[in-house]
Amino acid sequence: MNNKASLLHNASRRDWRNWQWQFRNRITKLEDIASFYGRKATAWENLKKAAAIYPLAITPYYFSLINEDNENDPIRSQCFPDEREITFAGGSADPLLEDSYMPAPKLVRRYPDRALAIVTETCATYCRHCNRKRYWSVPASGKLQKRIQRMINYVAATPQIREVIISGGDPLTLGDPVLESLLKSFRAIPHVEILRLGSRVPVTMPMRITKDLCRMLKRCRPLWFNTQFNHPAEITSESARACNMLLEAGIPVSNQSVLLKGVNDSASVIRDLLYSLQKISVRPYYLFHCDPVKGCAHFRTGIAKGLTIMKKIRRQSGLSLPQYVLDVPGEEGKLPLTAISRTAQNDLKKFQYFFDKCGQID
Numbered sequence: 525m526n527n528k529a530s531l532l533h534n535a536s537r538r539d540w541r542n543w544q545w546q547f548r549n550r551i552t553k554l555e556d557i558a559s560f561y562g563r564k565a566t567a568w569e570n571l572k573k574a575a576a577i578y579p580l581a582i583t584p585y586y587f588s589l590i591n592e593d594n595e596n597d598p599i600r601s602q603c604f605p606d607e608r609e610i611t612f613a614g615g616s617a618d619p620l621l622e623d624s625y626m627p628a629p630k631l632v633r634r635y636p637d638r639a640l641a642i643v644t645e646t647c648a649t650y651c652r653h654c655n656r657k658r659y660w661s662v663p664a665s666g667k668l669q670k671r672i673q674r675m676i677n678y679v680a681a682t683p684q685i686r687e688v689i690i691s692g693g694d695p696l697t698l699g700d701p702v703l704e705s706l707l708k709s710f711r712a713i714p715h716v717e718i719l720r721l722g723s724r725v726p727v728t729m730p731m732r733i734t735k736d737l738c739r740m741l742k743r744c745r746p747l748w749f750n751t752q753f754n755h756p757a758e759i760t761s762e763s764a765r766a767c768n769m770l771l772e773a774g775i776p777v778s779n780q781s782v783l784l785k786g787v788n789d790s791a792s793v794i795r796d797l798l799y800s801l802q803k804i805s806v807r808p809y810y811l812f813h814c815d816p817v818k819g820c821a822h823f824r825t826g827i828a829k830g831l832t833i834m835k836k837i838r839r840q841s842g843l844s845l846p847q848y849v850l851d852v853p854g855e856e857g858k859l860p861l862t863a864i865s866r867t868a869q870n871d872l873k874k875f876q877y878f879f880d881k882c883g884q885i886d
């Protein structure tokens with residue numbers, strides 16, 4: 525059986541810092557991490573089934589952040605297959621109905637002014653809480669170039685679209701030349717004012733953020749970069765360095781966390797995460813309520829939990845506060861859930877004297 529050290533391949537420093545090495549050497553076999561699970565035979569059968577439906581892939585870097593002695597390690601929970609992915613009922617494959625809002629294959633348009641391009645199904649590390657889990661075991665059909673061309677044609681013919689979000693999968697699993705041609709093609713459309721990249725590589729494979737990449741991205745500005753740190757343990761010198769390189773290239777980095785049971789569903793963990801993000805100049809943007817996706821039920825908390833957390837952190841620095849949102853199907857999109865709305869009546873009553881004094885506006 526393998527332990528953590530043997531799985532890290534005694535990489536040279538040079539290999540370790542090379543993203544292609546990290547990508548090539550991802551841990552993809554359940555057998556390789558068997559020793560972490562103990563020896564429950566029934567669970568093992570279920571684990572094998574779960575991994576057959578939802579494959580695993582973990583970069584050696586992300587794997588190295590796991591504390592071997594903690595069965596509930598927050599990083600382990602985000603990347604190790606869990607039998608509850610198949611034994612917990614509930615959820616739908618595509619709860620946001622993305623597949624019904626695709627005017628071109630894999631181009632999702634749920635808002636008039638922006639469209640989201642799924643340019644790959646591959647990720648550096650597969651997050652067990654992924655809301656596009658439905659794509660993992662279905663290889664992309666058709667050639668990437670053809671797929672991109674159809675997206676470009678649609679966006680070019682739709683002047684209302686002013687922002688294009690390049691997403692996936694993880695677009696930064698593509699090499700620089702492919703990525704550059706993709707960004708340049710969207711950039712060349714006159715009404716596309718803003719480009720946005722959605723990528724988790726600063727968290728799961730930070731060595732992907734190279735000087736060359738930053739030079740290229742710098743030329744594609746205005747470009748916004750959204751990533752996903754979910755736990756303070758993910759903020760390391762490597763991930764901080766990756767974010768800093770993007771920031772130095774003039775690319776604002778924002779964070780979209782997902783509220784995950786057993787990973788970050790407490791006010792103290794969320795506060796620690798948000799303060800840590802603020803320290804590395806990454807703007808907390810959204811805290812997503814976990815979507816009702818099939819295979820993710822064990823990660824979902826109630827909305828009351830999220831509201832309680834938001835209430836507890838409400839008075840900390842506004843620059844460290846994300847918006848807590850629930851994504852709902854179709855065109856409605858992301859709905860803000862605010863701590864104050866639950867207690868609005870009482871809170872407002874408390875301040876009646878203030879409104880009276882200032883002269884109530886409405």
Ligand SMILES: *Cc1c(COP(=O)(O)O)cnc(C)c1O
Nearest residue numbers: 632633634635638639640689858
């Ligand atoms: C979340 C999302 C966006 C971006 O929404 P913002 O609120 O601007 O971050 C755009 N398109 C789709 C399909 C989305 O799901």
